[in-house]
Amino acid sequence: MSGHLAVIGLGPGDARYLTPEADAALAAADALYGYGPYLDRVPARPGQSRHASDNREERPRAAAALHHAAQGARAAVVSGGDPGVFAMAAAVCEEIEWGPESWRALDVSIVPGITAMLAVAARIGAPLGHDFCALSLSDNLKPWELIERRLDAAAGAGFVIALYNPVSRARPWQLGTAFERLRRHLPASTPVIFGRAVGRADERVAVGTLDVAATMPADMATLIIVGSRETRVIARAGRLPLVYTPRAVAEVNA
């Protein structure tokens, strides 16, 4: 079978973050599939078709691209950030596992990108400089009890925590509840970073502390990093502070 499917990470939203590999994969595609706002970031190319779909339509979008590839096309699914982090690569794999046997013979390539937590961390210092985890706060696809259990485990063991999908219109209370839960394990002064639209004109990065984090603005496009007991803040005159987690931990209780 000659068809090809690429799953391409665009990075956090500016062409400065698009890798040459991703750029070449975009150029080689006959057809692009993706959430509308991600497709809008990709310059139009003659002869290349575009298939926009809604944010929540991951599985049908993956299936449509696979069908197209199975007909011999070079299809590409575009994804913000990295396609492997709470994004389209897992949806494509799911479709391949449960779809026609022939899809397993397709040439599939996944092109990594800069995921939001790396972009936000870079803007503020090195909050992910030591052990950390990435957790989606969406309870659309897993029970809320499991999210709480993971927050407990991560904060209790001293991981810095990057929260993806922190809030949406349909999920208004989860983020505040998560911050309250984390207060069981972490001091009020724990640094919390809010990053949005890094690398775009409307970029916004703010630093607060866990006790007031619930009052800070966040939306679906915000990536939040909650520090550990080790995370430090370096004040700087006239600039955002530097926030970092040291590479060394002296104490087991940390």
Added chain:
Amino acid sequence: MSGHLAVIGLGPGDARYLTPEADAALAAADALYGYGPYLDRVPARPGQSRHASDNREERPRAAAALHHAAQGARAAVVSGGDPGVFAMAAAVCEEIEWGPESWRALDVSIVPGITAMLAVAARIGAPLGHDFCALSLSDNLKPWELIERRLDAAAGAGFVIALYNPVSRARPWQLGTAFERLRRHLPASTPVIFGRAVGRADERVAVGTLDVAATMPADMATLIIVGSRETRVIARAGRLPLVYTPRAVAEVNA
């Protein structure tokens, strides 16, 4: 103060992964500081000095670059992968916190890159498609007991685990001990991915299971991903399997 310090992520080792932002930051530097093999990846530019140092010399390297920047230069520290993930950005922040007050006035920019776990994950499917953590297995800078506690917490709560710095000449037994520890929480059949030198000529990616993982080859440049109970393997004729972690979890016990 006019000095500038950039901390630049080169990605996993091939120019296809170097972002345009990182490329521009490299071109703008008067002086490059870094571990020799990382510097060797950067093409020489006229008028740009290069200062190679040994792998374990992070703090002195950061201090040297900061001193140079404080003299008004555009200094850059280069890092493999992403500088914020077990790499140079935290070392630079540490030096700024404990160094001369004037260093806080320097213009510091951190340029993110594709970190190893994203590159390895992309090669094999989407093993990081759901909640995951990144853990350095080096006990040079933290007690081994803390690493075990974090392995317990992460595996017990269902995180996929990316292991950085899994082994070295001075740390021969830690990786095997970590796999044994994870067996307390995870079935023998749990997928384990070994990735090395992704994007380079000697790239090697292999998939095994937790019960035999300790027999598979690994070195300091290997990135290991241990799946969760949810992680799935899709066999494919004549190719590496696809390994992915589904976006949905139905059960709290997962």
